[in-house]
Amino acid sequence: xxxVTQSPTHLxxxxxxxxxxxxxxxxxxxSVSWYQQVLGQGPQFIFQYYEKEERGRGNFPDRFxxxxxxxxxxxxxxxxxxxxDSALYLCASSDRSLGExxxxxxxxxxxxx
Amino acid sequence: xxxxxxxxxxVSVSEGALxxxxxxxxxxxxxxxxxxxxxxxxxxxxxxxxxxxxxxxKGINGFEAEFKKSETSFHLTKPSAHMSDxxxxxxxxxxxxxxxxxxxxxxxxxxxxxx
Numbered sequence: 297x298x299x300v301t302q303s304p305t306h307l308x309x310x311x312x313x314x315x316x317x318x319x320x321x322x323x324x325x326x327s328v329s330w331y332q333q334v335l336g337q338g339p340q341f342i343f344q345y346y347e348k349e350e351r352g353r354g355n356f357p358d359r360f361x362x363x364x365x366x367x368x369x370x371x372x373x374x375x376x377x378x379x380x381d382s383a384l385y386l387c388a389s390s391d392r393s394l395g396e397x398x399x400x401x402x403x404x405x406x407x408x409x
Numbered sequence: 410x411x412x413x414x415x416x417x418x419x420v421s422v423s424e425g426a427l428x429x430x431x432x433x434x435x436x437x438x439x440x441x442x443x444x445x446x447x448x449x450x451x452x453x454x455x456x457x458x459x460x461x462x463x464x465x466x467k468g469i470n471g472f473e474a475e476f477k478k479s480e481t482s483f484h485l486t487k488p489s490a491h492m493s494d495x496x497x498x499x500x501x502x503x504x505x506x507x508x509x510x511x512x513x514x515x516x517x518x519x520x521x522x523x524x
Binding site: 388 | 433445451452454455458499501509510511512513514515516519
């Protein structure tokens with residue numbers, strides 16, 4: 297089985313732009329979570345979606361939004377990019393919700409100039 | 410808010426020596442606890458997790474951790490370090506708050522293994 301896949305792998309944007317990051321979970325997994333990992337820090341939880349509904353939210357501004365599609369893939373959208381949004385964005389999937397093992401993708405590295 | 414504290418951002422051990430990475434958490438509700446490893450330019454890989462039941466948890470690559478509720482700790486150990494263990498390790502706690510799942514990671518500990 298393929299693991300969690302994310303696209304693109306790298307991305308360069310300028311301040312004020314909008315970005316969409318994509319994630320495909322492991323086949324059969326219905327939960328997708330998004331994390332932001334700034335260089336030198338631990339991942340920060342952004343969102344969790346389970347069965348297409350938002351089930352978890354971290355402390356991020358409304359510029360960050362996400363959705364999950366019927367095939368359980370997910371998009372993370374970030375509007376009005378700031379320099380501080382530069383980070384590795386990680387997607388993780390699991391077959392259920394709280395407490396289940398999460399499988400992480402390789403991440404999308406976003407650089408905002 | 411729940412928090413996770415990892416003592417020591419960098420830990421160095423000699424090959425063959427005991428590995429001890431410390432993690433303390435604060436949680437007012439029963440937490441689920443995890444240890445992940447991250448190699449350079451890669452995503453995170455689960456080492457082990459504690460949800461319920463036995464407090465001594467065994468994971469992959471010879472790692473284990475013990476949940477100590479009285480000490481609010483979940484330290485990661487390995488009896489004998491290998492060169493391949495050099496990586497960054499993250500402790501994380503997951504819990505429910507207001508019907509929503511919350512996840513908090515520690516700031517990570519970089520493990521260096523000296524030959």
